[in-house]
Amino acid sequence: MKKTLIITYYWPPAGGPGVQRWLKFVKYLRDFEVDPVVYIPENPDYPFKDESFLGEVPEDITVLRHPIFEPYALASVFSKKKSQQLSSGIISEKKQSFTERLLLWIRGNFFIPDARKFWVKPSVRFLSTYLKENNIDTIITTGPPHSVHLIGMQLKEKCGVRWISDFRDPWTTIGYHKRLKLTGSSRRKHKQLEREVLRNSDQIVVTSKTTKKEFEAITQQPIEVITNGYDRHGGRATEPDKLFSLSHIGSLLSGRNPEILWQSLSELTREREDFKKDLELKLAGVVSEDILKSIEAQGLKPYLNMPGYLSHEDALKMQRSARLLLLIEINSKETECIIPGKLFEYMVAGRPILAIGPENWDVRDILKDTNTGVSFSYEQKTELKEKIVSCYEDYKRGALESHPIGLQQYSRKSLTQKLASIIHKGS
The missing domain is CATH 3.40.50.2000 (Glycogen Phosphorylase B;)
Structure with a gap:
């Protein structure tokens, strides 16, 4: 030794x-x-x-x-x-x-x-x-x-x-x-x-x-x-959330504010009555006042669920029950190298990942190589909204799943x- x-x-x-x-x-x-x-x-x-x-x-x-x-x-x-x-x-x-x-x-x-x-x-x-x-x-x-x-x-x-x-x-x-x-x-x-x-x-x-x-x-x-x-913590939750939940676990600090996401969700609640009934936005952890104001400005407060800081075990449960897992990073050259630790737990949770960050974010390649999700830049609002619609249609059919590959290396x-x-x- x-x-x-x-x-x-x-x-x-x-x-x-x-x-x-x-x-x-x-x-x-x-x-x-x-x-x-x-x-x-x-x-x-x-x-x-x-x-x-x-x-x-x-x-x-x-x-x-x-x-x-x-x-x-x-x-x-x-x-x-x-x-x-x-x-x-x-x-x-x-x-x-x-x-x-x-x-x-x-x-x-x-x-x-x-x-x-x-x-x-x-x-x-x-x-x-x-x-x-x-x-x-x-x-x-x-x-x-x-x-x-x-x-x-x-x-x-x-x-x-x-x-x-x-x-x-x-x-x-x-x-x-x-x-x-x-x-x-x-x-x-x-x-x-x-x-x-x-x-x-x-x-x-x-x-x-x-x-x-x-x-x-x-x-x-x-x-x-x-x-x-990631460390193995048992299997997925037997029952996913009933609603179409987009869940973010961890701090959402000022600057990490994806306006294109709030805008897309807001538009879809106005365009589709079924989406309006099914949507849930779950943000666990510290959320800055700037982000809360942006969410409220888009009329999304009725869909917001904020459980506060969760223990690690409860965070893992929330990951496994979510319909979509949100991964969000500040849009800047300096954050291209930031790979949040929760990404790897997200990948083994068995739920698709929707990431928003800088254009050349290191996370983008990891998601692509492991087939665990998609990353969008802050300029890709149209593509992001289309992906949310696609995921929602899969959710309605009971087919919204993740099919990861090559995770053992992590x-x-x-x-x-x-x-x-x-x-x-x-x-």
């Missing part, structure tokens, strides 16, 4: 997609001769919690904890709601209050690379001793938050360990980065830190081909693509085997 230290901010009972990637890797790594030791914050301020993830942590795994200072707790003095939204990534694109502008400016320019930067120095002190005492020579950092990578970089310099940096999302090209009201010097500092991390990592792991290509322009270090994936165990081979390369 090769003992390996994994440094992550997100860990159960944290909820949301950020926790699942490394929880699943840890679950299977020992099947491939890697013994993981996990290092996490002792007192994190997670925006969402999901206690059900605790049951997936291997009982005999070593989990190290060390205190962290969380400035979002101080920000709540100004506005508890706004600080929670900022922590969870909700940045309104419309007119912002003075408090919102102030919090964004402070977040972008005082906390570089992010608000968890204060965990770096104490973690390096604590882990330097632990690595030496336990003869661990390989560490992995996963971000965001990208401040976690600074821990890895300093440990490599101080202890001479082999360092693998895992990027679940890009750094300076992530969609929200340009909305942080950065000064010129702050932008340069982010770019500098990004270059240092990429050039000092012994191995880089990313979740998409586009991110790999982007990073190859910055560093000559080896880069491997390991996407997120199983969590297969992906962990790929990761383990990278870890063993340094042995």
